[in-house]
Amino acid sequence: MRLFTRLHYPYGLSVRKLVLLIATVAVSAPAPVFADAVSVPAPQRTVSSFSFFSAATASTPKAYWNPCQVIRYGIDTTQATAAGMTGSREVKRWKSAVNEASRAMGVTFQYVGRVHARVAKNKPARLPGVDIVITYGNASRSGAAGYGAALAGTTAGVAGVNWTEAGQRDQITSGYVVIDARDAAAHTSTWQQPFDSRPATQRDPDPLRALYMHEFGHALGLEHVEDSSQIMYPRVSSTRPDIYGSGDRAGLQALGTQACF
Numbered sequence: 001m002r003l004f005t006r007l008h009y010p011y012g013l014s015v016r017k018l019v020l021l022i023a024t025v026a027v028s029a030p031a032p033v034f035a036d037a038v039s040v041p042a043p044q045r046t047v048s049s050f051s052f053f054s055a056a057t058a059s060t061p062k063a064y065w066n067p068c069q070v071i072r073y074g075i076d077t078t079q080a081t082a083a084g085m086t087g088s089r090e091v092k093r094w095k096s097a098v099n100e101a102s103r104a105m106g107v108t109f110q111y112v113g114r115v116h117a118r119v120a121k122n123k124p125a126r127l128p129g130v131d132i133v134i135t136y137g138n139a140s141r142s143g144a145a146g147y148g149a150a151l152a153g154t155t156a157g158v159a160g161v162n163w164t165e166a167g168q169r170d171q172i173t174s175g176y177v178v179i180d181a182r183d184a185a186a187h188t189s190t191w192q193q194p195f196d197s198r199p200a201t202q203r204d205p206d207p208l209r210a211l212y213m214h215e216f217g218h219a220l221g222l223e224h225v226e227d228s229s230q231i232m233y234p235r236v237s238s239t240r241p242d243i244y245g246s247g248d249r250a251g252l253q254a255l256g257t258q259a260c261f
């Protein structure tokens, strides 16, 4: 499912907001998968093995973060720990996922620490000093505790970006990820516990890290692709490496090498 809304703020700034959802299907051994809900539309642009939310040309993003800024991210693990996950382990997993994006993109990310994410209309509100808010919700709860509507049913996570129009380009100014804590906790205990922080080439794939890399890719401006060898393919399997594929890396590199805003 993909939602698209356009918001007009009181001061006249036009902000487009994209929300991408990924969802779980029934999980069964030995190859459980995360997958999009059946209602997901075909990607609007699939260029070989990478695609952007908003593209200027086939291989050039129109909407992207300022590659000359440090992108700051914070994590709220409240609902993760409530679901039985270990907060420090999740932070480690996120840092590992973000590091992969940083290497591919050539952009610096800064972990600002644990944050307290506020909920606004089933999405995390912007936080001062935080560019990308990463948090967890509980599909069975609504309001401040749960993001219930956004994570209802088989949805494992949501991610989105805001951007502002800047001439022929759009500058992404904030992003967020919400992980369904109960889904994640279930997969963590089933698949891999605890998180193994060794390099991906030295350990078994961690599907949860792959899910985080997928959602973080959305928060950086990447759209789904139909190439099943890429992280941005909307299915994450326990039998597939939890590393960005060649197309993922090409897309991230393009996002990280545009002119500065």
Ligand SMILES: [Zn+2]
Binding pocket: 020, 021, 022, 214, 218, 224, 234
């Ligand atoms: Zn997705």
